[in-house]
Amino acid sequence: MDILFLKDFRVELIIGIYEWERKVPQPVLLDLEIGLPNSRAGETDNVADTIDYGQVAARIRAACAALRPALVEALAEHVAQLIRNEFGAPWVRVTVTKLAIVRGVKALGITIERGQRGCVMSHMQPAR
16 A cells, blocks of 8 residues: 655644633644555556545645634544545544643644555565
8 A cells, every 4th residue: 555645734723622722723733644545646647546635735724724623632533534535545644733732842642543554465475
């Protein structure tokens, strides 16, 4: 399985459990790894044979503009389900990072995986 990734994808949204967090949008970083089922884009050089990362980014930005989750877990789950349901990815890993929210902590967040990651077949012969 090929894996498309987007690193340090910055979105701004209202997120948090504290009253002060819910007053203004704050930056959140997303790291995404998206499993590509039967990707042929390396052979064809055609975006139709993969998942268009530009469309993924635009869709997530639009979704985040409408969301107001309390927890990073809820944001991660929403993004994972969006990618799997709307783009047909069989597997996704989503990391959500909030920056400098807790005193003395540079970043905090969560990583989730959803779906089945494809098996990689080995061409090596078994040891005798």
